[in-house]
Amino acid sequence: xxxxxxxxxxxxxxxxxxxxxxxxxxxxxxxxxxxxxxxxxxxxxxxxxxxxxxxxxxxxxxxxxxxxxxxxxxxxxxxxxxxxxxxxxxxxxxxxxxxxxxxxxxxxxxxxxxxxxxxxxxxxxxxxxxxxxxxxxxxxxxxxxxxxxxxxxx
Numbered sequence: 013x014x015x016x017x018x019x020x021x022x023x024x025x026x027x028x029x030x031x032x033x034x035x036x037x038x039x040x041x042x043x044x045x046x047x048x049x050x051x052x053x054x055x056x057x058x059x060x061x062x063x064x065x066x067x068x069x070x071x072x073x074x075x076x077x078x079x080x081x082x083x084x085x086x087x088x089x090x091x092x093x094x095x096x097x098x099x100x101x102x103x104x105x106x107x108x109x110x111x112x113x114x115x116x117x118x119x120x121x122x123x124x125x126x127x128x129x130x131x132x133x134x135x136x137x138x139x140x141x142x143x144x145x146x147x148x149x150x151x152x153x154x155x156x157x158x159x160x161x162x163x164x165x166x
Contacts, residue, residue: 021129022056022122029144031118031136037106039070040097041122041129046080046087051129053080056122063096063117063133065107070096072119072131096131109135 043051055078063072071093079087109115120132
C-alpha cells in the first residue's frame, strides 16, 4: 500500500499483538454524509470491532464513528454495522479461509486515500499466550539493543 495521499484515521495496534496477520486486504466503507465528516475530523475507533460475512456481504461491527457535532437529525447510530466493499470472489476466498479453524478477519486501520474512506482488513490467526510472551521478549530485547547503541554513539 502506497503512503502517498493517504491520511490515517484509526489504527488497531491490539490486532498485531493478539493475532498473526497473514494477508491484508483493502476494502471500501459504505458511510453516510455525517459519518464521513466525522471521519475527516479523525473521530473513529476500531479497537473493539470485528468483521463478519453474511449472505456474501461483509460487515464491520463495533466500529465507533462519533456523531458529527453539526449533524443534528442526520447523525446515524455511532455503532451501527457498516458494509464493506470488496469483490465477490475476494469475499468468497476469505469466507473459505475463515471456515478453517483459528482464522478470523480483523480491522487493522481506517484511512482516506484519494478522498475515499478505506479500511485495511487482515486475515488473522490467533496467538497463544506463549506467542505473545515471545513477541514481548523480542520487543524488549530490540529496545535494549537500541538503547545500548544510542549510549555508545554519544
